[in-house]
Amino acid sequence: MEKKVRAHAVIAGRVQGVFFRLETYRAAERHSVFGWVRNKRDGNVEAVFEGDEKNVLSVLEWCKQGPPIAKVANVNVEWEDYTGEFNGFEITY
Numbered sequence: 001m002e003k004k005v006r007a008h009a010v011i012a013g014r015v016q017g018v019f020f021r022l023e024t025y026r027a028a029e030r031h032s033v034f035g036w037v038r039n040k041r042d043g044n045v046e047a048v049f050e051g052d053e054k055n056v057l058s059v060l061e062w063c064k065q066g067p068p069i070a071k072v073a074n075v076n077v078e079w080e081d082y083t084g085e086f087n088g089f090e091i092t093y
Contacts, residue, residue, distance in 0.1 A: 002052035004082040006035075011045040011063050013073035020045050021091045023067040024059070031055040034086035038093060050086055 011020070016039050024037045024047060033055050037047040047063070049056045066072045 002054060004051065004084070005053045005056050006048065006050045006080045006082045007056050007060060008078045008080055009047045009049065009060060009063060010040070010076045011047070011066070011072060011074070012043075012076070013066075014069075014071040015045045015066060016043055018070040019067050020070055024063065025089055025091055027059050027062045028089040031058050033059050034089050036086070036090050036092045038091065048086075050082060050084070 021037045021039065024045070027033075028035065028037075028049065031051070033049045033051040035048040035050050037045060040046050049059050060075065060077060063075050064072055
């Protein structure tokens with residue numbers, strides 16, 4: 001049984017207006033990771049990812065690159081207790 005984890009990430013750089021949320025959604029769906037992603041007022045993108053540890057790590061690794069026109073400067077991750085509260089992944093506002 002794979003360990004279940006929860007990661008709270010803030011992605012900084014040129015990450016708004018570059019389809020970051022949509023592509024994060026697609027990456028999460030591909031890896032069966034649940035949670036949400038949203039733009040922040042400060043220009044960063046914030047996300048919560050829950051799922052099997054290896055899948056969450058794969059999505060976080062994807063976030064370091066982002067979509068082709070993004071320029072990711074930093075991905076700050078805080079590990080939190082897994083809750084299992086999500087039944088899918090969504091883009092929130």
